[in-house]
Amino acid sequence: MERQQLSDQFKAIYHQEPDLVVKSPGRINIIGEHTDYNEGFVLPTAIDKAIYVALGKRDDQEIHLYAADFKESYHTDLQSLAPTDKGWPNYILGVVNQLLERGLPLTGFNLFIDGDVPLGAGLSSSAAVECAVGYGLNNLYDLGLDRVEIAKIGQLAEHTYAGVKCGIMDQFASILSKAGNVVKLDCRDLSYTYVPLELGDYEVVLLNTNVKHSLASSAYNDRRQSCETAVALIQEKYPEVNSLRDVTMEMLLELVKPVNEDSFNKGKFVIEENERLNKACDALIAGDIPALGEQLFLAHDALSNEYEVSCKELDFLVDQAKKKDEVVGARMMGGGFGGCTINIVKKGYGKQWADELAPLYQEAFDLELTPIFVKTDNGSELVY
Template identity: 45%
Template sequence: MKKKLIQYTTKNFEKLFQKKPEYIFLSPGRINIIGEHVDYNDGFVLPAAINKYICFAISENENSECVLVAKDLNEAYSFNIKDQLQPVEKMWVNYIIGVLHQLKEKGLPEKGFTIVFSSTIPMGAGLSSSAALECGMAYAMNKMFHLKLSKEEIARIGQKAEHTFAGVNCGIMDQFASVFGKKNKVIKLDCTTLAYEYHKADFKEYQLVLFDSCVKHTHLTSGYNDRRNEVEQGLAIIKANYPEVTSFRNCTEKMVLSLKNTLSEIIFNRCLFVVQEIERVPLAIKALSNGNINQLGELMTKTHYGLSELYEVSCPEMDFLVTEALGEAEVVGARMMGGGFGGCTINVVKKETTDNVIQKLTKAYKIKYNIDLKAYKIKIAKGTSTYGI
C-alpha cells in the first residue's frame, strides 16, 4: 500500500512536470488508543502514528513560484513565496500556506517549489489528515532548506497553522503523534508540557480495525466547547471543596463521588468521566506492557461507555457499531475515537476472524442505517519521514 502510494504520487509528478521529484516525504495519520477528551483536562493521551499516509513528491524551482497539486482532489494552487501569505477559500491550501507563513517568519529561503501530494488517510474519519498535511509540509521544508527545526517545533508549527489559517482551535496531540510516531510504539503524551514516553505496542494475535461510520453530526464544535465549559465549572467547584486539587490529574474519583449532591447531574457526569479516563491511561500502558490485550480491550470498552453515557459525545451510529462489534466473541475491545458525534470506532479483533467481523458489521450497518461502512485494518507506524528515491 505504501509503495503503491509512492509510485502513484511520483508518476503523477513526472507526468505533470516532465521530471523526477527531488524528494519524497511520507506523513502519517494517527489513532488514539485511550485518553479521550483529557488532553485539555491535564490528563495523558496514548496516540500512535498509523500506516496511512500523505505522500509528498517535491522539487525546488529556480524562481520563487510555488505550485501545489492535490492529486486526490484534482486541484492545484499557485502563488509566489515572496508574496504575503493569507488564508484562501480552499481549505487544503490553508493547511500548507499556514505552515509556510510561519516558516517565512523564521527565515525560510524565498525559493519556489513544486509539490504533488496524494493520500491513503481517509478524509473526515478523525484520523488527522490535516495534521499529516501540516506536519509533512513543515518536515519537507525543514529537510529541503536545512532549517534545523526540532520535531517539537514542527509539531507546534502544524498546530499553529491549524489555529491561524484553518480556524480550528485544536490541541497538539494529532501533530505530535504524526511527527513523533514510532513503529509498534504508542506515545504517552502530556499535552500540557509535551513530556512524552514510548511504550511497546505488540498486539500479537490481534488486529486493530477502524470502522468509519461515514457520519459527522453538526454538534462536534458546539458539543466540544460545551464540554470544555462544563468540566471547567466542575473543576472550580472541586477545587473549592478540595484546595489540594490543582487539576483533574490529582483529583480522584472518590472526591468527585463525594460531591455528587453539590455538582449538577451533568457537571458530575462530565467530571466523573474525566477522572476515570485519566486513571485508565496508565492501566492501558500496563496492559500493553504485559501483553494483556484482553485487559486493554476492556479498558477501551469502558472508555466508550463513559464517552457515550457520562460525557455524551457519541451518537446512535457509533453506539450501534460498538455494540455490534462487542457482540462478536473475537472482538475484545471497541470504542468511539476522537471528538465524537461521528467518525471512527477503534476495535481490537482476533486476526484470523477480522474479515468475517468486517463482513458482519458492514451488513448490519447497511441494514440499520443504509450506509456503506468503511473498514480499515491498521498497523502502528513511524512518524513523518523522508523516503529515498
C-alpha cells in the same frame, strides 16, 4: 504509494522533478480521548496509511499547491498568506505561516499532495498533512527543526488557519511514532515513552461508519470550553490548578457539580479517562489483552454518556462488539460524531465479523460499513 508515481504526477503538473518527497502517517489512538488539550495522557501510534507530499523549490515567492484527492490547485505567495474558504490549503498554508512567524528562510515552492489516509474516518489526515508539510519544508530548506517542534507547528497551524483548537496528540503521533509501539505521551510537558504494542492472539480492526456529522468541529470547541469552565470554577478556590490534570474528583464535586452539571460531567470524564489509560498501559505491559479491551469498552460508555461525542452509528457498532467473544474491546476513536470504532479482535476474525456486521449496519442506517486493517508504522520519513 509508489515513488515513481508521485514523481511523475508532480512533474506532469509543475514540469520539474520534485526536490524531495516525504510521507507522514495517520494515526490510531488506543485510549485517551479528549485528554490531550486538558494536559492529560494519550496512547496513539502511527499506521500504515499516510499523506505524501512532493516539494520543489521555486525561484520566486509564489506558492503553488495541488491536491490529488480534490483534483484542485491553489496559488498564493509568501507575502499574501491568509486562510482560504477552500478548506484544504489551510492545513498547508498554516504551517508555512508558522515557519515565517519564526523568521525562518523560505522561498516559493511547488507542492503536490496525495495519500491513502481515509478522509473523515478519524485517522487524523489533517495532522498528517501538517506534519508532512512541516517535515518536508524543514528538509527542503534545512531549517534545523526537531520533530517535537514540527508537531507544535502543526498544532498551531490547525488552531490559526483551520480554526480547530486541537490538542497536540495527532501531530505528535504522526511525526514521532515508532512501528510496533504506542506512544504514551504526557500532554502537559510532552515527555513520552514507547510502550510495545504486542497483542498476541489479537489485532486491531477499525470499522469506518462512513458518517461525519456536521457538528463535529463546533462541538469539539464546545467540549473544550466546558473543560476550561470547570478549571476556572476550581481556580477560584485553588489558584494553583492549571488544567484538569491538577483536578481531583473531590474538587469537581465541591466546586463544579453544584453550579455547572455539564462542566462537571466533562471534567469527570477527563479525570477517569487518564485513569483508564494507565490501566490500559499496565494491561499491555502484562500482556493481558482482555483487560486492555475492558478499558476500551468503559471508555466508549463514558465518551457516549458523559462527554457526549458519540453518535448512534458508533454506539451501534460498539454494542455489536460487546456481543462477540472474539472482540475483547471496542470504542469510538477520534473527535467523535462519526469516523471509526477501534476494535481489539481475535486474529483472523476481523474480516468475517465485518462481513456479518455490514448488512445489519446497512439495514439500520442505510450506510456502508468499511473495515480498515492497519499495522503500526514509523512517524514522518523522507521517501527520497
